[in-house]
Amino acid sequence: MSNSTSPSTALLTDHYELTMLEAALRSGTAHRRSVFELFPRRLPEGRRYGVVAGVGRALDAIESFRFDAATLEVLEDVVDEPTREWLASYRFSGDVWGYPEGEAYFPHSPLLVVESTFAEAVLLETVLLSIYNHDSAIASAASRMTLVAGDRPCIEMGSRRTHEEAAVAAARAAYVAGFATSSNLAARQRYGVPTAGTSAHSFTLLHDSETDAFRAQVASLGAGTTLLVDTYDVEEAIRAGVEIAGPGLGAVRLDSGDLAVQAVQVRALLDSLGASSTRIIVTSDLDEFAIAALAAAPVDGYGVGTQLVTGSGHPTCGFVYKLVARASDSGEMVSVAKRSVDKVSVGGRKYALRRRSADGVAEAEVIGVGRAPTDDGDDRSLLVPLVRSGEIVGRESLDDARARHLAARAELPVAAQQMSRGEPVIPTVTVEA
Structure with missing residues (x-):
């Protein structure tokens, strides 16, 4: 090309x-x-x-x-x-x-x-160094994250934490180093990086109730969608989500609190509601060390933002x-x-x-x-x-x-x-x- x-x-x-x-x-x-x-x-x-x-x-x-x-x-x-x-x-x-x-x-x-x-x-000196120093820093951090994540997918979602053009390059570099998808649509357009995303807390707050928000999301995106369940009360949100989407609910996302403890509680609750195939996705300032600490938790995927696009402490090589x-x-x-x-x-x-x-x-x-x-x-x-x-x-x-x-x-x-x-x-x- x-x-x-x-x-x-x-x-x-x-x-x-x-x-x-x-x-x-x-x-x-x-x-x-x-x-x-x-x-x-x-x-x-x-x-x-x-x-x-x-x-x-x-x-x-x-x-x-x-x-x-x-x-x-x-x-x-x-x-x-x-x-x-x-x-x-x-x-x-x-x-x-x-x-x-x-x-x-x-x-x-x-x-x-x-x-x-x-x-x-x-x-060519400056432009080559600019590209290599940035992209290799992101890929090096991403590699450590996907290494400790093992078979659990990592999702790149750091666009809002860096320069808008750096975000596109970061999504590309993260994909090279094993990330499954990105939230960045420009990376999809320019480089064919697979993208994914569902909703934020603002979508829940837009509606008169969390139940109304979940119904709207499921009606639009199907039962296989990912529901963000920590806007209010996690247990109530999960019960409502499974009731609306059925046991085939695709996933729930946790974005705050003690993720390891919550994941265990959420897994038990989902299983008790018959939603044993519903995945648990965690986000919230994750890096390779946080991902490694969650290895024993019943987590099915990781959303990574700030720490990825800043090279997890090493933004240049x-x-x-x-x-x-x-x-x-x-x-x-x-x-x-x-x-x-x-x-x-x-x-x-x-x-x-x-x-x-x-x-x-x-x-x-x-x-x-x-x-x-x-x-x-x-x-x-x-x-x-x-x-x-x-x-x-x-x-x-x-x-x-x-x-x-x-x-x-x-x-x-x-x-x-x-x-x-x-x-x-x-x-x-x-x-x-």
Whole structure:
């Protein structure tokens, strides 16, 4: 699917990307062959693995990175006329390799390798970091939630707790990491994310009685609907709901109080009324720890909002985008690296594989500098082509990314399932050429 008619993404960037371009064009270095890499120096503190998300959105952004007349007009006081003339014909013509969407990542994983001229590649820095840092943070949190939820579905419902556009991206990333549905209709329209929803407390309060509200909802949505039962008295609401919908009532939702205790009481009441198949859905500021605490409760699904769309305490992944190799005056590619204290980068083009045991369990993240690491037969290569000579080649469906995530998570050691703070579940090993 082409995104060529989408709004330009060229101004989703920082001022200094363009001033660097202008200076490089003047000095004659703008067209040097260059390799940039997007990678994490570390995982968010206490996390044992991360999840790559936003790849599809990043490819759309690269394709729509164009400087049309309206965009160039904004830049009249930013860069000089020769630079604007160069930007007018900008089209990324290089190659991009990367971890596919849904893959697990670890410290120093080369999530993106961008090979092009300095001028073409440097302009993509901010927009790529913006997408990857946000979407991967959401997917990493979502993965922990779906991991502890097990077979019980998680519903994304955080749209009202974040920026309206971030909400759409969050719904997409959560779906990649195993969430079953979202409340966000824009995510349904743009990305095909399944959506679900029934009613809020305001719908009950609109009616003269809770019974009237339930009758109206069941008449419209059928007996399989989900009734919100904690507006007034939970027990009375459940009795009324089962009386109106019958024992085939789809579900009841609890949004306040001690959810574990209430779930036990509600399950007993439903069963006593013959509604043994009616599911119990819980919401109310859930995170992975709250979901884990409800594992023994008779809960059938979780609605997650604020903690998901804020990355459950880690709203960004700390990814960076660094120049690691460039052509010399003679045309030979040379490694370059930043040496700042606490912000060291490793020069040279990277390759990566997931070292696995004979049983298929991940043992290490192996990063080859300047060459691909040797596969001992059980390993899995991680970088795939995403852009080739400027053409997008790495698009795939969200369902493919979702399936990849489940497979990548399943091959991690058992310690990945622990919600307690800890070190990365596998080490990162760097192999020099």
